[in-house]
Structure formats: C-alpha cells, structure tokens
Amino acid sequence: MRGIMIQGTSSDAGKSLITTALCRMFALEEMKVTPFKSQNMSNNSYVTVDGKEIGRAQGIQAEAAMIEASVWMNPILLKPRSDLQSEVVLFGKSVKMLSGRDYRETYYEKGLEAIQSSLAYLDKEYDLVIIEGAGSPAEINLNDRELVNMKVAELADVPVILVADIERGGVFANIVGTLELLSSKERKRVQGLIINKFRGDVALFQDGVKWLEEKTGIPVFGVLPYIDNHGIDGEDSLSIKNHYGKRSGAIDIAVIDVSYLLNYSDIEPFAYEEDVSIRFVKDSSEFGNPDAVIIPDTQNTLCEMNAIREKKLEQEIINFVKTGGYIVGISSGFQILGTEIIDQTQTDAEKGIQAEQSKGMNLISARTFLNLEKNTTRVKGKYHSHTKLKRRKPIEGFEIHSGKTEVLEEAGSFLELDSGRSEGYYGHNGKIIGTYVHHLFHHDEW
Structure with missing residues (x-):
C-alpha cells in the first residue's frame, strides 16, 4: 500500500x-x-x-x-x-x-x-x-x-x-x-x-x-x-472542558457537565466568540447566574436526568427558566427538558420486566420513548415559520439519537426540514428550545 x-x-x-x-x-x-x-x-x-x-x-x-x-x-x-x-x-x-x-x-x-x-x-x-x-x-x-x-x-x-x-x-x-x-x-x-x-x-x-x-x-x-483554535475537532472532551474553563467574557453560558458527553463539537463555535464565556457546571453550587444554559447530548439520558436531580441542578435550572432565562437542550438535553422519559429497551413482557421510566424537568410538555433503533442522518432546513424569526437562513446539521419525542402541548416546532418534517420545540419566544439537530451553533446567525 x-x-x-x-x-x-x-x-x-x-x-x-x-x-x-x-x-x-x-x-x-x-x-x-x-x-x-x-x-x-x-x-x-x-x-x-x-x-x-x-x-x-x-x-x-x-x-x-x-x-x-x-x-x-x-x-x-x-x-x-x-x-x-x-x-x-x-x-x-x-x-x-x-x-x-x-x-x-x-x-x-x-x-x-x-x-x-x-x-x-x-x-x-x-x-x-x-x-x-x-x-x-x-x-x-x-x-x-x-x-x-x-x-x-x-x-x-x-x-x-x-x-x-x-x-x-x-x-x-x-x-x-x-x-x-x-x-x-x-x-x-x-x-x-x-x-x-x-x-x-x-x-x-x-x-x-x-x-x-x-x-x-x-x-x-x-x-x-502550537496552534490555538485550529478548528479541527478533538476526540477527547477533557481538552474542551479545560479550554473553556479558563475563558472570561461578558456573556455567561453555563453548559451542564454531563457524563459521557456526546458531540461536544456542538459547543466549539463559542471558542471564536471573544465576548462569550463558556463554563461547565457540575452541581448547584457552580450554577451561579448565567445568561443562558445548554444541556448537551449524553450517552445515557435516564442516568443523566437522575444525576442532575441528585446534584440539585434540576431546581436551579427550573427556577432559572421561570425567571426568564434562556435554555437549549440538544438531543438527550431535549429529552431531559420534557415531562417523561420511557426507556423501552428495558421492556420484556414475557419476563415481566417493565419499561424504566423517569420524570423529566417538565419545562416542555413532551414524552420521550427510548428504543434500540438509532437515527443517524444529515439534515437541512430552516427555522420554522412559528418562530417568527425575520431572517430564516438555511440550517444544516445531523441527528444521532435513539428514541422519539412527542410534544404534547400546542406549541410550535423549532425547525422546518427540507424533508417536510417539523423538528424540535420552540417556546416562550425562543427562551426554551429543544432539538435533535447537532451543530446548531455552527450557524453564525443562530
């Protein structure tokens, strides 16, 4: 060769x-x-x-x-x-x-x-x-x-x-x-x-x-x-956490520090925004008073929801949103923002094993059903007309997730995909957003 x-x-x-x-x-x-x-x-x-x-x-x-x-x-x-x-x-x-x-x-x-x-x-x-x-x-x-x-x-x-x-x-x-x-x-x-x-x-x-x-x-x-900010995505999430922990900026964004973080490249575009400070928050004592919160994707939605609850971060996040804070949940983060998470991979009727369930944060009236089937696809679209965003520039990204989320309330979707499918959740004039689409922040307008 x-x-x-x-x-x-x-x-x-x-x-x-x-x-x-x-x-x-x-x-x-x-x-x-x-x-x-x-x-x-x-x-x-x-x-x-x-x-x-x-x-x-x-x-x-x-x-x-x-x-x-x-x-x-x-x-x-x-x-x-x-x-x-x-x-x-x-x-x-x-x-x-x-x-x-x-x-x-x-x-x-x-x-x-x-x-x-x-x-x-x-x-x-x-x-x-x-x-x-x-x-x-x-x-x-x-x-x-x-x-x-x-x-x-x-x-x-x-x-x-x-x-x-x-x-x-x-x-x-x-x-x-x-x-x-x-x-x-x-x-x-x-x-x-x-x-x-x-x-x-x-x-x-x-x-x-x-x-x-x-x-x-x-x-x-x-x-x-040594080349700083070279733009080549790393493979080790430790390096990105260390990098952002040293930054300071006028806009304070708190990223919930989930275990087994997936596609942390979602956060990397903020490295190029000098006025933005990204910090990873492990428990309620580190939450502070951010301008916005991001719940990223993780390998295990149910375990992470329980961990957020045990670390007393759930109530901090709920209070933050109730007082007008901005929050975005990506993939598992979207599922966590919902009302209920049902893990159908644990279901085995013949053995009497029931699906494992957990309550979500109930910031979005939505139910997620986790299953073994994995959705991996590239997507293109634009902001849904419901968002009333004046400039609806194209959005490109990808989905990698197991499960399906059903939004139960009368609310608007976040994206309108080229396939004709409506995607995600957009509520409270954009203060609460949930989506399965990765690389949202790679679009400068957004």
Missing part, C-alpha cells in the same frame, strides 16, 4: 491534526488521498452522506482530502457509555454494548477482518492512505490484541512517523521510552519524528533535535508550533 502512518507517544499528541494537514497537502498536489483510522474511541462522531456514523476526526480529514467521508475510513468506532462498557459501531452501524474485556476476547477477529477489508478497499480506490494511530504504540498490556497502531502499520505495510507533544514536558523520555518498548521489527518502521506544540523560538530547540537524532538514529522531520 502507498501510505504512511502517524503514531503518537501519547493521546492528544496531535495525530489527528497532522493527519488532517497531510490529507490537505497531498490533495492540493492533486493526489487522490484518503484518511484511515482502524478503531476510534470517541463520543464525538460524524454522520456520512449515506447516514452512517464514524469518528468525527475522520470526517473532518475526509473534508481536508476533498472527498466524501465513508465507513471505510473508520470501520470501528467505540463510544464509551460507562466506565466499563462501550457502544460498538461497526461499519457505521451500532451493533452492541460490550465491556473492554468482552470486546478484546470476542471481537478481535471480527475487528481484524473489518480493518483488512477496509485497507483493501482504500488501497484499490486511492493513490495514498494517511493512517492515524491511537494513544501510544507502547501500551504493553494491550499489544497482544491491539488493532490501532503497529498491527495496522504491519497490515498496510507502511512506514511510521512518531509524534510527541512537547507542551506536556518530558518529550525526550517520551520518544526514547516509546522506541525502547517497541520490538526491533516495529522500531524499524519508525522512519521519522515530529515534535508538536512547540512554543517560542524554535532555534532554541536545535540542540534537542540533534540529541534526539544521535540518540535514536531517526531523523526529526519537523518541529511544529
């Missing part, structure tokens, strides 16, 4: 950004280039044009390569639902929930087969494949059944570039230590090093470059500067 693989000495070393950059660089050279990541673990996902779900990073990399994203670019997506279980998405479709142990023991061969078929397809369809690894190739406890780093480089038979994050500190130990933990066969695949996220005068690091090259015998291909 004609290609190259980007691996890192750790998570968040910059693999996704560098892969994205290489996809664009080769595309500008008029090569037919594609990204590939065998297995992604992220709750930040991307909906392909045919309604399949892959890691968001690979979707953005496909855009950089000037091609449509497909499931062949990310055949396996793991979406953590708890500390012990993840949702397994295979070739864009959710197949089951598995623990880490069960996945390693029962899904390794199936995963290997999916990766091999994907590589064969991409090799046939593209001139060049830019492969992204995951975490570190030196995870000794996982190496016997790993599907993301050196095993993939071996299957594709491509050279590896190793990336290290200098901002974290310990860059020399990270590089040398990683190489020392690789087998001699694996180490031979590493053809170059990249130092990422460098701040200051790069001339001051030339001695470091020389030392690394002499110590490892591997050339340093480049020292890349």
Whole structure:
C-alpha cells in the first residue's frame, strides 16, 4: 500500500491534526488521498452522506482530502457509555454494548477482518492512505490484541512517523521510552519524528533535535508550533472542558457537565466568540447566574436526568427558566427538558420486566420513548415559520439519537426540514428550545 502512518507517544499528541494537514497537502498536489483510522474511541462522531456514523476526526480529514467521508475510513468506532462498557459501531452501524474485556476476547477477529477489508478497499480506490494511530504504540498490556497502531502499520505495510507533544514536558523520555518498548521489527518502521506544540523560538530547540537524532538514529522531520483554535475537532472532551474553563467574557453560558458527553463539537463555535464565556457546571453550587444554559447530548439520558436531580441542578435550572432565562437542550438535553422519559429497551413482557421510566424537568410538555433503533442522518432546513424569526437562513446539521419525542402541548416546532418534517420545540419566544439537530451553533446567525 502507498501510505504512511502517524503514531503518537501519547493521546492528544496531535495525530489527528497532522493527519488532517497531510490529507490537505497531498490533495492540493492533486493526489487522490484518503484518511484511515482502524478503531476510534470517541463520543464525538460524524454522520456520512449515506447516514452512517464514524469518528468525527475522520470526517473532518475526509473534508481536508476533498472527498466524501465513508465507513471505510473508520470501520470501528467505540463510544464509551460507562466506565466499563462501550457502544460498538461497526461499519457505521451500532451493533452492541460490550465491556473492554468482552470486546478484546470476542471481537478481535471480527475487528481484524473489518480493518483488512477496509485497507483493501482504500488501497484499490486511492493513490495514498494517511493512517492515524491511537494513544501510544507502547501500551504493553494491550499489544497482544491491539488493532490501532503497529498491527495496522504491519497490515498496510507502511512506514511510521512518531509524534510527541512537547507542551506536556518530558518529550525526550517520551520518544526514547516509546522506541525502547517497541520490538526491533516495529522500531524499524519508525522512519521519522515530529515534535508538536512547540512554543517560542524554535532555534532554541536545535540542540534537542540533534540529541534526539544521535540518540535514536531517526531523523526529526519537523518541529511544529502550537496552534490555538485550529478548528479541527478533538476526540477527547477533557481538552474542551479545560479550554473553556479558563475563558472570561461578558456573556455567561453555563453548559451542564454531563457524563459521557456526546458531540461536544456542538459547543466549539463559542471558542471564536471573544465576548462569550463558556463554563461547565457540575452541581448547584457552580450554577451561579448565567445568561443562558445548554444541556448537551449524553450517552445515557435516564442516568443523566437522575444525576442532575441528585446534584440539585434540576431546581436551579427550573427556577432559572421561570425567571426568564434562556435554555437549549440538544438531543438527550431535549429529552431531559420534557415531562417523561420511557426507556423501552428495558421492556420484556414475557419476563415481566417493565419499561424504566423517569420524570423529566417538565419545562416542555413532551414524552420521550427510548428504543434500540438509532437515527443517524444529515439534515437541512430552516427555522420554522412559528418562530417568527425575520431572517430564516438555511440550517444544516445531523441527528444521532435513539428514541422519539412527542410534544404534547400546542406549541410550535423549532425547525422546518427540507424533508417536510417539523423538528424540535420552540417556546416562550425562543427562551426554551429543544432539538435533535447537532451543530446548531455552527450557524453564525443562530
């Protein structure tokens, strides 16, 4: 295969950004280039044009390569639902929930087969494949059944570039230590090093470059500067929470800090609004007096509703809305704003098991029925005529959710989709909004 693989000495070393950059660089050279990541673990996902779900990073990399994203670019997506279980998405479709142990023991061969078929397809369809690894190739406890780093480089038979994050500190130990933990066969695949996220005068690091090259015998291909607000969606929600926690602005927006946050890229456009301060609120003591509240999407609606109640955030939010505050609920957040949530996935009449139910916040008179069927689709539309917004510019986004919400009150919808379907809830002159559409805030007007 004609290609190259980007691996890192750790998570968040910059693999996704560098892969994205290489996809664009080769595309500008008029090569037919594609990204590939065998297995992604992220709750930040991307909906392909045919309604399949892959890691968001690979979707953005496909855009950089000037091609449509497909499931062949990310055949396996793991979406953590708890500390012990993840949702397994295979070739864009959710197949089951598995623990880490069960996945390693029962899904390794199936995963290997999916990766091999994907590589064969991409090799046939593209001139060049830019492969992204995951975490570190030196995870000794996982190496016997790993599907993301050196095993993939071996299957594709491509050279590896190793990336290290200098901002974290310990860059020399990270590089040398990683190489020392690789087998001699694996180490031979590493053809170059990249130092990422460098701040200051790069001339001051030339001695470091020389030392690394002499110590490892591997050339340093480049020292890349730290780039803030580069616009490439991350895969780790921790980085976005840390970033916004340090900001200050005249407009205070409180985002409820849900567990297993889904599609946190919904919040990222606020990074470009200097007068907006985003803060993640964990409990009632942190709520304060915001100008607006966002309840984002989460992997488990019922658990999150109960957690919000236990943390005494529910009453804070209800009081906020009753006194004229603005609130937006996205996907699970929309469900939480309703009257009742009924989890039909727990229903088994033959065994006498009833559907699990929970009361919502009752800020919207609506009932949500959760089920196993997952809706993944791109959508286009405009603000519903009910909203009386003077400028009804087009809205584009995507839906990724299980379940259906029935609005019980006589109220207007939020969006009017091109498919003819009315979507969401718009009430109290826009002070309460619920929607299943992600990337609402990516539209400047809104």
